[in-house]
Amino acid sequence: KAGVTQTPRYLIKTRGQQVTLSCSPISGHRSVSWYQQTPGQGLQFLFEYFSETQRNKGNFPGRFSGRQFSNSRSEMNVSTLELGDSALYLCASSLADGRGTEAFFGQGTRLTVV
């Protein structure tokens, strides 16, 4: 079956702009989470969406936001981009059956802010 699909794969944006990233989860998966990966900080949790509702949020500023649609697809938005937002943004989906359910990651979107 198809895996997690993230688009676009690469983005170059200018400081101050905003950006929207997209994630299509594995069919049947209702939970979608977003992570930021940088060389210095590793993988850091941004937020999780389940049934179109944000269920958890990490320690990121309000410039980072997201949403989930009725088909479980999710988008992440970053406004007023800063140089430090350059990172690999990863989306993960899971069945969310209430236990430590394994998360399956997409290939990521490489965002470069110049």
Place this chain on the structure above:
Amino acid sequence: EDQVTQSPEALRLQEGESSSLNCSYTVSGLRGLFWYRQDPGKGPEFLFTLYSAGEEKEKERLKATLTKKESFLHITAPKPEDSATYLCAVQAMYQTGANNLFFGTGTRLTVIP
């Protein structure tokens, strides 16, 4: 504070030379511990989930074990294609949702032919 520490940061092995990667964690009640493999420029690939101390799981040349304070990823007779960064992540009991994971910074494994 919940923490995940992986060691070593980098490891170079000759093909066939077995070794172990370590993941130490402190968490307020463990819901699950996860191992992932990540190749350069790609997303993490799920390997194992461990839920309770004493649990072990195997997949090809990899074997993951769990105690109350740490997990080991044992690599037996590694091949060059096992070269990757291996990530450990934990989910605490107080964390709701399936994907709210604390990740370690990983061990970068290089297997030399």
